[in-house]
Amino acid sequence: MRDELLNESLFFGLDHARSAIAEWMEDLNPVS
Template identity: 90%
Template sequence: MRDELLNESLFFGLDHARSAIAEWADDYNNFRPHSSLGYQTPAVYAGTIAATGSNAAQDESYAFPPVATNAPFGVSENAGPLIAAG
């Protein structure tokens, strides 16, 4: 958005900015195919997900790889901060 709209536009007021952003978002979500979505628009892809009951996060072809590995065995994900006894 920044490169395609915000850096390229001169807005003449808040209403003009809101209108331009809404128009850009509509185009981006409903008319532009995205390679990361199999060259579908986000709206079509979301409709496919909803219609099939699929979970996009579990679909390996569209999900980003995890940033970190799972916690080692015996380490709780809900562990609070360590407090030194003293």
């Protein structure tokens, strides 16, 4: 699944990458 994020995302810096990964992880594992 990690490849899915990396293949579909263009990161504009480390902060952007961190926030995009955090959003992606929330989508995969929503908090109840």
